Amino acid sequence: MVGQRLVEALRDRDTEHRWRVTVLSEEPRQAYDRVALSSYFEGASAADLDLVPDGCYGSDGYELCLARAVTGIDRAARTVSTSRGDLIGYDALVLATGSQPFVPPVPGRDLPGCFVYRTLDDLDAIRAVAGRAAATTRGRRSGLVIGGGLLGLEAARALRLLGMSPHIVELAPRLMPLQVDDGGGALLRQMIEELNVTIRLGTSVASIQRDGDRLLATLADGGELDLDVVVFAAGVRPRDQLARDAGLDIGPRGGVVVDDGCRSSDQDIYAIGECACAGGRTYGLVAPGYAMAEVLADRLCGGDAAFTTADTSTKLKLLGVDVASFGDALAATEGALEVTVSNPVERSYAKLVVSGDAKTLLGGLLVGDASRYGLLRPLVGRPLPGDPVTMIAPAGPGPGADVLPGDAQVCSCHGVTKDAVCAAITDRGLTDVAGLKDATKAGTGCGSCVPALKSLLAQSGVTINPALCEHFAYTRAQLFEIVKANRVTTFTELIQGHGRGRGCDICRPAAASILASLGRGHILDGEQATLQDTNDHFLANIQRNGTYSVVPRIPGGEVTPDKLIVLGEVARDFGLYTKITGGQRIDLLGARVEQLPAIWRRLVDAGFESGHAYGKAVRTVKSCIGSAWCRYGVQDSVSLAVELELRYRGIRSPHKIKAGVSGCARECAEARSKDIGVIAAEDGWNLFVCGNGGFRPRHADLLLSGVDTATLVRTIDRFIMFYIRTADRLQRTASWVESLDGGLDYLRSVLVEDKLGIGAELDAAMASHVAAYTDEWAAVLADPGKLRRFVSFVNAPGTPDPSITFGSRRGQPNPVDLPAPSRRGAQLEAAR
Amino acid sequence: MTWTVICRYADLEPECGVAALIGAEQVALFRTFDGALYAIGNQDPFTGAFVLSRGIVGTRGEIPTVASPLHKQVFDLRTGVCLDDSSARAGAFAVRRRGGLVEVGTE
Numbered sequence: 001m002v003g004q005r006l007v008e009a010l011r012d013r014d015t016e017h018r019w020r021v022t023v024l025s026e027e028p029r030q031a032y033d034r035v036a037l038s039s040y041f042e043g044a045s046a047a048d049l050d051l052v053p054d055g056c057y058g059s060d061g062y063e064l065c066l067a068r069a070v071t072g073i074d075r076a077a078r079t080v081s082t083s084r085g086d087l088i089g090y091d092a093l094v095l096a097t098g099s100q101p102f103v104p105p106v107p108g109r110d111l112p113g114c115f116v117y118r119t120l121d122d123l124d125a126i127r128a129v130a131g132r133a134a135a136t137t138r139g140r141r142s143g144l145v146i147g148g149g150l151l152g153l154e155a156a157r158a159l160r161l162l163g164m165s166p167h168i169v170e171l172a173p174r175l176m177p178l179q180v181d182d183g184g185g186a187l188l189r190q191m192i193e194e195l196n197v198t199i200r201l202g203t204s205v206a207s208i209q210r211d212g213d214r215l216l217a218t219l220a221d222g223g224e225l226d227l228d229v230v231v232f233a234a235g236v237r238p239r240d241q242l243a244r245d246a247g248l249d250i251g252p253r254g255g256v257v258v259d260d261g262c263r264s265s266d267q268d269i270y271a272i273g274e275c276a277c278a279g280g281r282t283y284g285l286v287a288p289g290y291a292m293a294e295v296l297a298d299r300l301c302g303g304d305a306a307f308t309t310a311d312t313s314t315k316l317k318l319l320g321v322d323v324a325s326f327g328d329a330l331a332a333t334e335g336a337l338e339v340t341v342s343n344p345v346e347r348s349y350a351k352l353v354v355s356g357d358a359k360t361l362l363g364g365l366l367v368g369d370a371s372r373y374g375l376l377r378p379l380v381g382r383p384l385p386g387d388p389v390t391m392i393a394p395a396g397p398g399p400g401a402d403v404l405p406g407d408a409q410v411c412s413c414h415g416v417t418k419d420a421v422c423a424a425i426t427d428r429g430l431t432d433v434a435g436l437k438d439a440t441k442a443g444t445g446c447g448s449c450v451p452a453l454k455s456l457l458a459q460s461g462v463t464i465n466p467a468l469c470e471h472f473a474y475t476r477a478q479l480f481e482i483v484k485a486n487r488v489t490t491f492t493e494l495i496q497g498h499g500r501g502r503g504c505d506i507c508r509p510a511a512a513s514i515l516a517s518l519g520r521g522h523i524l525d526g527e528q529a530t531l532q533d534t535n536d537h538f539l540a541n542i543q544r545n546g547t548y549s550v551v552p553r554i555p556g557g558e559v560t561p562d563k564l565i566v567l568g569e570v571a572r573d574f575g576l577y578t579k580i581t582g583g584q585r586i587d588l589l590g591a592r593v594e595q596l597p598a599i600w601r602r603l604v605d606a607g608f609e610s611g612h613a614y615g616k617a618v619r620t621v622k623s624c625i626g627s628a629w630c631r632y633g634v635q636d637s638v639s640l641a642v643e644l645e646l647r648y649r650g651i652r653s654p655h656k657i658k659a660g661v662s663g664c665a666r667e668c669a670e671a672r673s674k675d676i677g678v679i680a681a682e683d684g685w686n687l688f689v690c691g692n693g694g695f696r697p698r699h700a701d702l703l704l705s706g707v708d709t710a711t712l713v714r715t716i717d718r719f720i721m722f723y724i725r726t727a728d729r730l731q732r733t734a735s736w737v738e739s740l741d742g743g744l745d746y747l748r749s750v751l752v753e754d755k756l757g758i759g760a761e762l763d764a765a766m767a768s769h770v771a772a773y774t775d776e777w778a779a780v781l782a783d784p785g786k787l788r789r790f791v792s793f794v795n796a797p798g799t800p801d802p803s804i805t806f807g808s809r810r811g812q813p814n815p816v817d818l819p820a821p822s823r824r825g826a827q828l829e830a831a832r
Numbered sequence: 833m834t835w836t837v838i839c840r841y842a843d844l845e846p847e848c849g850v851a852a853l854i855g856a857e858q859v860a861l862f863r864t865f866d867g868a869l870y871a872i873g874n875q876d877p878f879t880g881a882f883v884l885s886r887g888i889v890g891t892r893g894e895i896p897t898v899a900s901p902l903h904k905q906v907f908d909l910r911t912g913v914c915l916d917d918s919s920a921r922a923g924a925f926a927v928r929r930r931g932g933l934v935e936v937g938t939e
Binding site: 470471492501502503504505507508509527529530531532533534535537538542544545546593789791792793794795796799801802803804817818819 | 837838839843844845846847848850851852853854856858861864865875879880881882883886887888889890891892893896897899901902904906
């Protein structure tokens with residue numbers, strides 16, 4: 001990894017092609033991401049872990065030789081000999097041999113079934129044995145990891161991914177002894193044990209013996225473990241044998257001694273990464289290795305960069321537990337004080353280490369919740385900005401980016417200071433995190449500084465750019481007026497006249513919604529089809545496995561027995577999962593694209609129509625049983641709900657609209673959690689608006705009270721139309737009303753008092769919607785051009801997608817998830 | 833490289849992707865507004881579902897793109913690389929127009 005980084009850094013810097021570079025690799029594959037090694041058992045392929053960019057070798061004098069180990073160095077002749085028996089000359093030789101696993105001298109460590117955890121070959125071997133054990137071992141297979149540090153926890157994760165029960169044996173009295181203190185270790189242990197990982201601390205393995213097909217490990221404390229696999233992860237040692245044989249200086253605990261330019265005791269030989277001993281110590285993390293690679297690339301190109309001390313701060317997720325340690329986390333500094341906040345209930349442990357005079361932050365440790373890492377790490381070595389307890393108190397706000405001095409590194413992955421971020425914000429007029437990432441690279445490494453970036457953006461008082469996206473410099477409301485005033489009928493017309501590029505997943509659906517709200521034809525007519533999210537495109541809701549759900553409209557939640565039977569029959573005949581929704585209708589899930597027309601043919605024939613569950617549209621009008629049956633009801637809530645639902649069905653809006661009607665003040669329809677809530681009173685209807693359930697619940701506010709049905713309906717007409725015209729995309733009515741200057745009172749003045757004089761226009765717009773409504777699904781079934789899109793494969797329309805499979809749960813089909821091809825990068829900052 | 837005929841060029845609506853099956857391989861095939869053809873893997877690397885052909889086609893800067901219909905990550909149609917997270921790749925296929933037909937190349 002570090003060698004590869006050097007090659008890439010040299011390629012960037014050596015623009016004059018001063019160097020011809022030959023990379024000799026012992027392994028038969030090119031550099032890959034060892035940090036993400038356990039993802040190999042999550043479905044990542046060797047190719048996914050590959051770190052070498054296309055075109056890195058084979059041109060410009062860069063060559064890569066695989067499976068060719070260096071066997072000796074002749075410093076006098078300046079040549080290396082290789083495992084193929086040839087000699088290669090050099091002007092400069094860089095050792096980036098990394099480290100090798102340390103295997104403690106346990107009797108039995110060479111038995112089949114015992115492994116180290118370092119290379120893809122190691123992982124392949126572990127997987128092979130795990131597979132064989134699965135065939136022969138009854139019950140759950142188990143594996144032992146020797147070592148409870150970073151590498152050991154990664155190895156335990158790998159065994160879990162292979163379906164084994166992992167045991168961890170660690171000699172120290174806590175997990176991660178190099179990074180975590182006793183308090184943090186206790187929480188870490190508790191959280192990892194909850195994952196059914198058995199942890200034994202303060203002991204070691206005395207011997208390993210063969211026991212039939214399995215292994216038997218005997219511990220120093222007398223315990224015994226039946227095992228299928230043993231993995232040694234008890235630390236690493238620098239691979240410095242070549243240097244030793246060549247007579248180079250070696251550090252007291254191994255490693256090629258190098259100066260701050262990564263040069264060894266031979267002026268033509270350099271060492272970087274885990275095989276190097278810089279400033280008297282070796283590093284087992286990838287970040288310092290990368291820093292050395294950058295320094296050496298600079299030196300080789302005539303620069304004078306220096307590697308002094310490396311930041312060994314790390315933030316990582318181990319078996320799902322967040323752990324971050326920074327600066328002097330273990331309080332090794334003379335006289336250091338520790339401030340600890342431990343909250344076993346909330347599963348968090350936080351500690352700050354401060355100087356003896358309590359004025360300077362020296363380091364810290366976070367377990368369970370590491371969200372404050374990004375703001376705390378840059379403060380190391382700086383004056384404490386406030387009371388250390390408040391800075392890590394679970395309920396406290398934590399430090400804001402305002403406490404950081406200008407030269408503090410906000411992003412340690414790319415060395416970006418707060419000043420650089422602020423300069424980018426002001427000089428380039430940046431308004432969002434994406435722009436900052438692009439301009440400064442901050443936030444593109446481990447991502448832990450993104451909250452700090454947001455805080456700096458907010459603090460600089462940037463006004464958020466109201467443009468919809470890169471293609472339109474307008475808000476949705478402005479775009480609506482443009483489409484309306486210019487009588488725009490297609491997206492191409494809109495973007496060519498008023499935008500740029502060809503749009504995206506933000507502006508296309510927004511434009512589709514505007515065109516639909518203004519009644520510009522069926523949502524799948526011609527080009528309009530390409531604007532729609534997949535849900536609108538197939539008039540169904542996409543689910544996690546790529547199948548769709550079907551939700552026919554059941555106005556007011558009222559359904560006849562015959563129709564209910566049809567729903568059951570369709571679900572049964574197509575093998576669909578059924579569930580009652582929160583909006584008083586029935587969801588049929590698991591339909592493949594090519595099944596949708598046949599399903600809807602049956603439903604339309606039985607009198608159902610689209611429920612628009614897939615659209616940003618009016619969803620349902622939920623109702624209680626009302627005065628028709630209920631002994632408490634004062635008005636007929638079901639009839640009103642049916643009337644409202646049929647009136648507003650199909651209308652497209654900035655976001656979904658939900659409504660409810662309750663027949664009395666007991667409010668069984670939960671109408672006040674809806675965008676539009678109607679509650680019956682003795683003297684008429686009370687209208688509540690802008691309520692919300694979901695992410696941020698909000699009770700609807702009273703807009704009108706004691707009105708008759710005609711007034712009620714006219715006000716709702718205007719409410720919906722005014723919302724459609726003025727809200728932002730994906731803005732629910734709850735946040736829309738809060739964004740209106742004057743809030744609810746302003747809304748009442750527009751809708752009821754007609755202060756803007758647009759009442760008649762809004763009424764007419766709704767009247768035209770009601771008159772023009774047709775069922776979208778019936779229209780699709782009648783149009784062969786639209787039906788043609790409902791195929792699985794363009795070249796095999798009758799073949800169902802073979803990746804879609806179902807299991808069974810409680811007597812119904814359930815999707816079987818596909819393993820997502822794993823991605824690397826998320827944990828790059830912290831190496832093993 | 834083996835070329836497989838997928839469909840007629842005229843069968844592809846501009847900016848409206850389709851899925852194609854080549855052996856066991858699922859390909860998402862696109863014809864953009866300017867008439868160009870692109871083919872990337874149909875599997876969304878973030879979720880494992882085979883759905884990229886059903887995403888919204890557009891541009892980011894000069895790059896032709898498709899957004900995953902599940903969680904909206906945007907992919908470069910030319911390379912299959914995710915523009916929001918370059919470690920995620922859908923893979924890309926060679927694609928050409930021969931006469932009135934569209935062909936996709938596989939290794």
